Amino acid sequence: MQTFTTIADLRAALAPHRLDGRTIGLVPTMGYLHVGHMELARRARAENDIVVATIFVNPLQFGANEDLARYPRDLARDQAMLEAEGVHYLFAPGVADMYPRPMETVVDVPKLGAELEGSVRPGHFAGVATVVTKLFNIAGPDRAYFGEKDFQQLTIIRRMAEDLAQPVEVVGVPTVREADGLACSSRNVYLSAEERAAAAIVPRALNEAERLIAAGETDAARVEEAVTAFLRAEPLARPEVVALRDPETLADIDGIGENPVLLLLFVRFGSTKLLDNRVIDPKNVKIAKVA
Numbered sequence: 001m002q003t004f005t006t007i008a009d010l011r012a013a014l015a016p017h018r019l020d021g022r023t024i025g026l027v028p029t030m031g032y033l034h035v036g037h038m039e040l041a042r043r044a045r046a047e048n049d050i051v052v053a054t055i056f057v058n059p060l061q062f063g064a065n066e067d068l069a070r071y072p073r074d075l076a077r078d079q080a081m082l083e084a085e086g087v088h089y090l091f092a093p094g095v096a097d098m099y100p101r102p103m104e105t106v107v108d109v110p111k112l113g114a115e116l117e118g119s120v121r122p123g124h125f126a127g128v129a130t131v132v133t134k135l136f137n138i139a140g141p142d143r144a145y146f147g148e149k150d151f152q153q154l155t156i157i158r159r160m161a162e163d164l165a166q167p168v169e170v171v172g173v174p175t176v177r178e179a180d181g182l183a184c185s186s187r188n189v190y191l192s193a194e195e196r197a198a199a200a201i202v203p204r205a206l207n208e209a210e211r212l213i214a215a216g217e218t219d220a221a222r223v224e225e226a227v228t229a230f231l232r233a234e235p236l237a238r239p240e241v242v243a244l245r246d247p248e249t250l251a252d253i254d255g256i257g258e259n260p261v262l263l264l265l266f267v268r269f270g271s272t273k274l275l276d277n278r279v280i281d282p283k284n285v286k287i288a289k290v291a
């Protein structure tokens, strides 16, 4: 695997592959890789001739009081993991390589980006959409791989690619979990031992919603209230977003009918944010065995 830090070097390496008709899969990340990221790389490797992973902790998507400075980093370990997975190129630019001048141009998907996680992280999704567009422009991938764990992000990137006719197929990859059901996440390392043990409540809250829907609950607000109360029973958990939505549009739903619904959770433990979600099909509810 070759690592590049400049846009020009990555483009020079990819140009001959494109001329020879090889397909390129892109795996954008912020590094400090775990088995969830590796699943994206595996899918990309299976479906493309050439795989490019990127590691860039993008300042545009962090608010002033967020964890940009302390975001975990370990480039040598990440390189070894990507190499073992057969990734061909790693693009790991510095901030000055990506943004030589302050950005004047912003890509925003404002309605989808303002709600749910966006309501507690204003500007976050414009930062994501802008950097992902730039990464698409740099690498010119045929396919790009994103985790369903960040469901709102995936929805926004799909919509952006469709609206702007970006010539890339956006591929969503199911969430990879720890043994107790907690979704793998780079930020899990911030959790104290006590918080880490308590965090298993998050996937269990998804089970609780499924249980309620399986038992015939059709009122979305009642499910949200019950799941919030379930999470609050864990003293270390601070639920900030508990929302049942339409999985295609993220729009509010009145009631739970025949169609699948998305439950999206954003829960803080201390200063650490944890995300999780599940699409629940009321016609085919089985209590998931994540924990």
Ligand SMILES: Nc1ncnc2c1ncn2[C@@H]1O[C@H](COP(=O)(O)OP(=O)(O)OP(=O)(O)O)[C@@H](O)[C@H]1O
Pocket: 028, 029, 030, 031, 035, 036, 037, 039, 040, 145, 146, 147, 148, 149, 150, 173, 174, 175, 176, 177, 183, 184, 185, 186, 187, 188
């Ligand atoms: N558990 C997971 N399963 C599948 N994909 C994942 C998982 N965790 C992250 N991803 C995906 O990996 C890509 C890069 O994510 P990122 O580097 O932010 O990692 P992260 O673990 O989500 O970090 P953070 O803890 O900062 O949210 C995103 O598309 C994200 O959805």
Ligand SMILES: CC(C)(CO)[C@@H](O)C(=O)[O-]
Pocket: 028, 029, 030, 056, 058, 061, 128, 131, 132, 150, 153
């Ligand atoms: C997609 C992404 C790499 C853009 O910085 C980031 O938001 C992430 O890691 O999910």
Ligand code: BAL
Pocket: 061, 150, 153
């Ligand atoms: N995994 C999403 C990127 C972020 O939280 O900034």
